[in-house]
Amino acid sequence: MRVSLSWLREYVDVPDLPVDELERALVDLGIEVESIVDLSGTVTGQLVVGEVLEIEELTGFKKPIRFCLVNVGAANGTGEPQEIVCGARNFAPGDRVVVILPGGVLPGGFAIGARRTYGRNSNGMICSARELGLGDDHSGILVLPEHVVAEPGDDARPVVGLDDVIVEVEITPDRGYQMSLRGLARELAHALGLDYSDRGRMPATPGTAEPAYPVEVRDPVGCDRFAARMVRGVDPAAQTPDWMRQRLTIAGIRSISLPVDITNYVMLELGQPMHAFDADRITGPLVVRRAVPGEKLTTLDGVTRALAPEDMVICDAGLPNPVAAEGDGMPISLAAVMGGETSEVLPGTVNVLFEAAHWDPAMVGRTARRHKLFSEAAKRWERGVDPALPLVALDRAVGLLTSYAGGTAGEEVLDINHVRPRTPVTLPADLPSRRVGVDYPPARVVALLEQVGCTVARGTDRLAEEPGSVGVAAGDGEALSVTPPTWRPDLTDPADLVEEVVRLDGYDKVPSVLPTAPPGRGLTWQQRRHRAVSRSLAERGYVEVLAHPFVATELADQLGLAADDPRRRAVRLANPLSEEEPLLRTTLLGPLLGIVRRNLGRGLRDLALYEIGTVFQPRVDAGSPPEMGVDRRPTDAEFAAADAVVPRQPRHVAVVLTGEIEPAGWWGGGRSAGWADAVEAGRAVLAAAGVPDRQVEVRSAEYAPWHPGRCAALLVDGAVVGHAGELHPQVVATLELPRRTCAMELDLDALPAPAVTAAPAVSGYPPALIDVALVVAESVPAAQVRQALVEGAGELLESVSLFDVYASEQLGAGRKSLAYKLTFRAPDRTLTVEEAVAARDAAVARAAERCGATLRGA
Secondary structure, rough: OOHHHHHHHHOOOOOOOHHHHHHHHHOOOOOOOEEEEHHHHHOOOEEEEEEEEEEEEEEEOOOOOEEEEEEEOOOOOOOOEEEEOOOOOOOOOOOEEEEEOOOOOOOOOOOOOOOOEEEEEEOEEEOOOOOOOOOOOOOOOOOOOOOOOOOOOOOOHHHHHOEEEEEEOOOOOOHHOOOOOOHHHHHHHHHHHHOOOHHHHOOOOOOOOOOOEEEEEOOOOEEEEEEEEEEEEEOOOOOOOOOHHHHHHHHOOOOOOOOHHHHHHHHHHHHHOOOEEEHHHHHOEEEEEEEEOOOOEEEEEOOOEEEOOOOOEEEEEOOOOOOOOOOOEEEEEEEOOOHHHHHOOOOOOOEEEEEEEEEOHHHHHHHHOOOOOOOOOOOOOOHOOOOOOOHHHHHHHHHHHHHHOOOEEEEEEEEEOOOOOOOOOEEEEOOHHHHOOOOOOOOHHHHHHHHOOOOEEEEEEOOOOOOOEEEEOOOOEEEEEEOOOOOOOOOOOHHHHHHHHHHHOOOOHHOOOOOOOOOOOOOOOOHHHHHHHHHHHHHHEEEEOOOOEEEEEHHHOOOOOOOOOHHHOOOOOOOOOOOOEEEOOOHHHHHHHHHHHHHHOOOOOOOOEEEEEOOEHHHHOOOOOOOOOOOOOOHHHHHHHOOOOEOOOOEEEEEEEOEEEEEEEEEEEEEEEOHHHHHHHHHHHHHHOOOOHHEEEEEEEEOEEEEEEEEEEEOOOOEEEEEEEEHHHHHHHHOOOOOOOOOEEEEEHHOOOOOOOOOOOOOOOOOOEEEEEEEEEEOOOHHHHHHHHHHHHHHEEEEEEEEEEEEOOOOOEEEHHHHHHHHEEEOOOOOHHHHHHHHHHHHHHHHHHHHEEEEEEO
């Protein structure tokens, strides 16, 4: 929010302070200051008031050019008229303008000098509002109104507002009251210890028995207050006063027309968004209700929007609506967000109906995000607006309009009020001291809360808790019953009040004392496993990515999951970041494949990605979590009850491979990633997780989204912990991925805790190396043959590795040859040939027994 210091001074008497002191005062109250700019320094050199004496029209050029003689008094040192060439045509002899003389510099570093142009001398420049940084209007020269008191040669900075200071602050979502002059002035008064008179609490014209316009509010939850007042016979040609237009421009709001500008001005001033209707364009009573499916509304930005049932709309009951019930009327405004074209104020409007209401913040926030329409009004509504403001805002708007456009203010005032009173909060008087570690006497706590605007009732011993109040008294100490003001919807429990006490007393008074760190025991075994797995994959060339855990509802269909697949049951977010991805992932593959597709779209073809993260598995029939406050630590039973509702969140690891895993070059052809690489990635993960190879089994499986003939299940101690292989062709086509894309996903939390790793025994004796080629049926997994060799070879076998797979007609149909390298070694002696061959034969015999293997060539 951007405002001028001169405007703030109309609310609180801010003394002349250096810019850094003003910034520190705001920062000390927790306000994020974007910038504080002294406008007097944005234009350097001589910027003076000039009076146009003569204008000569120059011809023979592509555009109109005027040669002007301008009286700048004694500012140019001679008292002679200044010769200036100008292309604007919106001024005449006798007008007073703003002139920058040679040597001056305009905003943006635009230096002004004396030069010859269009055949004439030009000494300086007559300025427009945009050239001075006062607005976006560049259509003509800035001509001073007649009522402005200034003589030629006077400094023009105070005349046009360049002697002001602009303050820009970033408002946090919980402090919507600061998005107004009323709120910022209150904060400055707190920071500087100044007196403050709240204009939002001024007496206002009350509602009358006869409404200003017939209105029916059908949803008092979405709209708990609706006020309106009529002004008839305004001058449609009345212009917005310069001071108002300038303040709106500084705030970043474009001037439109006087009635509309007044609603924006009151919004900035008091924090109450308003709307101005052309009363002559409304044909019947107004109906405030929820939208009906199928309804549409063309908003002021010219966009036709399809309305949702949660949207609140203001309807004209005199307009028939083909998709709504009789009497519902046609929507003419998207409530609290933006008005509609059919009732907007036009250049010929003479009867204006001002509306000031109070809307549900949650409804407004969802509507603004649904329609991607973040208007200034919506930004304030979703942060919270004071429900006591509508009548005050109406008085202010009506007064401004009748002052500058004439007309007659209607005596009738509509005020439909269903606002509930604020709930008292019970605050132990010593709670701020106990929470923060600073001594806050009860009298100081009461004074600070009353400074905020709270109503505080004190009691001794234990204060009886009022019905419906929040918080409890502590022990036998004094307790306070605090009723927050209407403009502070963020004060709902004792912790909020403690924060206000600390903020107003000064964050700088809170000592910075770090607690003594308890002695640690290093990383947990789960953390060590996580790091080991991540390091192992990275060393193999995989690149780690972090995906958002949110997925679309159609992901399960895209992955080809069966109707009874438990991964279809996903947790739906109550307030998702995007309506297109409202679910939490049950598998890492969905978001990971999305990252692969995005990288492919950017020209990367060879990808090996991995992610380690949690998946979310809902608990069926878990119920609702218990309500837990912030005034005390929840009990163990409450923690357990809450944990029983939270979805299970096991940690998974997944990899995806596509393209070449070994690049081609002058050294030879490359190799494309295949299903075996995905299986090997699973083995690498299990090895890094501390699972011994003897506990690991790999067998063929059918599991979506993998290809049924190229999918392997990874088992540890007989339990499936993951799958790997090539993705199903239909999944690949649906997700627009390259053919033969492979993936692996494994549940790290399903793995047993690693045992203490014993130091390996290193033998100093030479190994015996023997190769065996075994012929087995094509359906026999290589891992099963390997396991049989290990069991049969006994303790002398040091390692076994598969180095060749061969199939041919000579072996027979449905047969394949698996060649293994066996390494034998004894820890205490050199093996003889007979011992190595005997171990080899035992291994082959066990493979023949378990897998039907025969020695190739035997």
